Amino acid sequence: MLKMADSQQESSGRHDIGRYFRPFAGLVVPAAAVIAALAVGAILLGVFGANPLTGYRELFTGAFGGPDELAATALKSIPLMLVGVGICIAFRTGVINIGGEGQIIMGAILATLVALALPDVPRPILVPLVMIAGGVGGGIWGAIPGALKAYSGVNEILSTIMMNIIAGFFMSFLLEDWLIEPGAIRIQQTKRLTQNADLPILPGGTRLHLGIVVALIVAVLGYLLLFRSSLGMRLRAVGHNPHASRAAGMKVEMSITQALAFSGACAGIAGAVLVFGSESHRLIGEGGPLAFTQSAGFNGIVTALFGGLHPLFTVLSSYLFGGMLAGGISLQRAVQVPQALVIALNGVVVVFVVGSLKLRTRVQRWAEGDIQMEDRA
Amino acid sequence: MNDFFTVAIITATLASGIRLAVPFLLAALGEAVGQRAGVLNLGVEGVMLIGAFAAYYTALETGNAALGLLMGLVTGMAMGLIYAFITVVMHAEQGISGIGIYLFGLGFTDLLFQKQVGTPRPISGLQTKPFNWLADDTGRAGELLFSHTILTYVAFLLVPVIYWLITKTTFGLNVRAVGENPQAADTLGVSVNGIRTAAIVIGNTMAGLAGAALALEIGIFQQNLTAGRGFIAIALVYFGAWRPVGVMTGSLLFGIVSSTVLQLQVQDVISGSVASIANMAPAVLTVIVLVVVSRRIGQPAALTRPFTRDG
Numbered sequence: 001m002l003k004m005a006d007s008q009q010e011s012s013g014r015h016d017i018g019r020y021f022r023p024f025a026g027l028v029v030p031a032a033a034v035i036a037a038l039a040v041g042a043i044l045l046g047v048f049g050a051n052p053l054t055g056y057r058e059l060f061t062g063a064f065g066g067p068d069e070l071a072a073t074a075l076k077s078i079p080l081m082l083v084g085v086g087i088c089i090a091f092r093t094g095v096i097n098i099g100g101e102g103q104i105i106m107g108a109i110l111a112t113l114v115a116l117a118l119p120d121v122p123r124p125i126l127v128p129l130v131m132i133a134g135g136v137g138g139g140i141w142g143a144i145p146g147a148l149k150a151y152s153g154v155n156e157i158l159s160t161i162m163m164n165i166i167a168g169f170f171m172s173f174l175l176e177d178w179l180i181e182p183g184a185i186r187i188q189q190t191k192r193l194t195q196n197a198d199l200p201i202l203p204g205g206t207r208l209h210l211g212i213v214v215a216l217i218v219a220v221l222g223y224l225l226l227f228r229s230s231l232g233m234r235l236r237a238v239g240h241n242p243h244a245s246r247a248a249g250m251k252v253e254m255s256i257t258q259a260l261a262f263s264g265a266c267a268g269i270a271g272a273v274l275v276f277g278s279e280s281h282r283l284i285g286e287g288g289p290l291a292f293t294q295s296a297g298f299n300g301i302v303t304a305l306f307g308g309l310h311p312l313f314t315v316l317s318s319y320l321f322g323g324m325l326a327g328g329i330s331l332q333r334a335v336q337v338p339q340a341l342v343i344a345l346n347g348v349v350v351v352f353v354v355g356s357l358k359l360r361t362r363v364q365r366w367a368e369g370d371i372q373m374e375d376r377a
Numbered sequence: 378m379n380d381f382f383t384v385a386i387i388t389a390t391l392a393s394g395i396r397l398a399v400p401f402l403l404a405a406l407g408e409a410v411g412q413r414a415g416v417l418n419l420g421v422e423g424v425m426l427i428g429a430f431a432a433y434y435t436a437l438e439t440g441n442a443a444l445g446l447l448m449g450l451v452t453g454m455a456m457g458l459i460y461a462f463i464t465v466v467m468h469a470e471q472g473i474s475g476i477g478i479y480l481f482g483l484g485f486t487d488l489l490f491q492k493q494v495g496t497p498r499p500i501s502g503l504q505t506k507p508f509n510w511l512a513d514d515t516g517r518a519g520e521l522l523f524s525h526t527i528l529t530y531v532a533f534l535l536v537p538v539i540y541w542l543i544t545k546t547t548f549g550l551n552v553r554a555v556g557e558n559p560q561a562a563d564t565l566g567v568s569v570n571g572i573r574t575a576a577i578v579i580g581n582t583m584a585g586l587a588g589a590a591l592a593l594e595i596g597i598f599q600q601n602l603t604a605g606r607g608f609i610a611i612a613l614v615y616f617g618a619w620r621p622v623g624v625m626t627g628s629l630l631f632g633i634v635s636s637t638v639l640q641l642q643v644q645d646v647i648s649g650s651v652a653s654i655a656n657m658a659p660a661v662l663t664v665i666v667l668v669v670v671s672r673r674i675g676q677p678a679a680l681t682r683p684f685t686r687d688g
Contacts (some may be wrong), residue, residue, distance in 0.1 A: 155671070161612065166661060340600075344483075347477045347484060
């Protein structure tokens with residue numbers, strides 16, 4: 001399980017000069033993986049009788065063709081960036097966080113509760129407040145499986161999956177009754193939340209809102225935390241070798257709990273953005289948890305892996321995958337192939353990226369002029 | 378309130394709980410085999426979705442539910458070969474590549490459904506009820522035990538079969554060996570990769586079958602039909618401490634809780650919000666069990682660890 005973190009930590013510990021090139025070199029194989037995934041997509045398009053070139057041209061135009069398209073792509077990429085940065089923190093600590101979905105939901109719930117409790121707080125205070133509430137909600141939902149892993153040895157993959165299920169039912173519990181819009185037809189959604197919590201639209205004439213700024217700030221903070229703080233140094237040391245870290249006097253249990261708490265907090269902020277940056281400005285549970293999260297808890301894993309588990313590169317990869325999601329709509333319109341294709345291709349990308357890790361480690365070392373080092377892994 | 382506590386309704390609820398347990402049971406038994414060989418397959422959910430769509434679409438086009446079941450099984454097997462290549466040959470991180478399989482299954486089946494079917498059209502499920510003739514004469518107990526389709530009996534029969542396979546056969550011994558200490562097994566001439574591939578294919582075939590069982594039980598397909606059942610099945614393996622009987626107990630628990638909650642809601646005994654809390658219960662219980670299990674019983678020592686000759 002720690003194999004991935006190991007191979008990357010190894011190179012970061014020993015080769016200072018190669019440090020700045022590492023993400024680029026590490027991107028060679030993922031880029032090949034995306035090309036391979038797009039090839040699979042082309043075959044699928046062909047099978048459905050659509051012209052793959054037309055399809056991909058429409059996808060590209062729909063994602064990056066103009067200011068509105070670029071803004072739509074940015075909007076789609078916000079949850080991916082936030083979850084992805086959290087995934088970087090967890091995976092670098094050697095903790096697999098599959099609980100993004102639940103953490104998004106709990107962040108959204110706590111942020112919604114704050115907005116319902118404090119509707120009259122002025123916007124400049126309430127907007128940061130609901131974002132922080134989202135972070136706290138998701139953070140708690142991450143810290144629980146973190147502590148269970150650290151202190152009771154509970155496999156975090158399973159506990160985070162269970163926490164997803166619990167969060168999904170908890171949301172439907174709240175929206176069935178307590179938080180449901182009063183007087184309306186029984187749809188699982190809150191009333192329109194206070195305007196004071198709306199994420200302001202950025203100038204420029206597009207629909208892009210402040211959420212993108214929040215995501216970028218979190219990404220920079222995530223980078224500083226992981227690579228420029230002693231806390232991050234400890235997290236990465238634990239990810240690299242928990243036994244050695246313990247021998248060196250580090251509190252491994254605390255680091256594991258912190259990592260999942262930070263990871264959950266990032267996802268929780270994504271949940272808050274999904275509520276207050278949505279066009280309806282409410283928490284909607286109708287259609288199930290997956291409809292609310294848009295699978296960002298899983299897709300964020302894709303973008304983090306693709307970004308080499310580096311927060312800043314995860315921003316770039318999230319933007320690319322946001323483009324796939326935004327462009328998928330144009331693709332569907334142009335060649336009548338449902339945009340679900342994009343989700344399927346995301347899965348193929350994950351498989352290719354992790355499946356090519358053996359290869360990737362080799363490329364990285366070659367780029368660092370270290371090919372002679374024995375590679376038996 | 379009183380309406381629920383009649384023998385007839387309780388019997389019907391338990392019988393439906395047994396039926397709802399079948400997809401959990403099939404998927405979790407298969408996952409247990411894979412994990413005993415040291416391979417975690419987090420893609421069960423995706424494979425179940427693929428199996429479910431294959432079964433649904435086949436049954437829709439041919440009107441033959443049994444053929445649908447077969448297609449679910451075959452697609453599961455195919456996914457097993459793919460997953461074996463990814464994890465055994467390419468040494469991919471098992472937790473993450475499983476998420477890739479899940480996303481692929483989720484998107485791919487949604488794509489196929491929208492493209493090939495469009496609007497949800499119901500299919501008729503499996504009608505073969507081999508012991509139904511016993512149900513009429515034996516009253517309530519008969520309804521509980523004999524009113525099921527053949528698939529339910531097959532699923533529960535697989536519990537002793539898998540137990541026998543893992544504990545009493547050479548293959549099972551090899552499975553456990555490569556799951557506990559692949560290096561030692563290798564020095565004794567056991568093909569670690571071969572055994573793991575076989576275990577993965579068995580596991581995925583059963584996951585495909587589980588999806589097919591679900592689609593035929595519900596009689597419809599829609600996006601994300603499995604709704605987390607595949608993920609629960611993985612947890613049930615830990616819940617049951619890698620033992621078939623434990624896995625069956627967990628599956629029945631989840632099945633009966635779901636059917637009871639559903640029945641109570643239909644009878645208007647509980648509101649939707651209470652039902653959500655009740656539905657949460659098995660997941661909470663699983664977390665608690667995970668805490669207990671992790672202290673007492675160890676998982677297969679080489680779980681999630683790719684095999685290399687030099688460790």
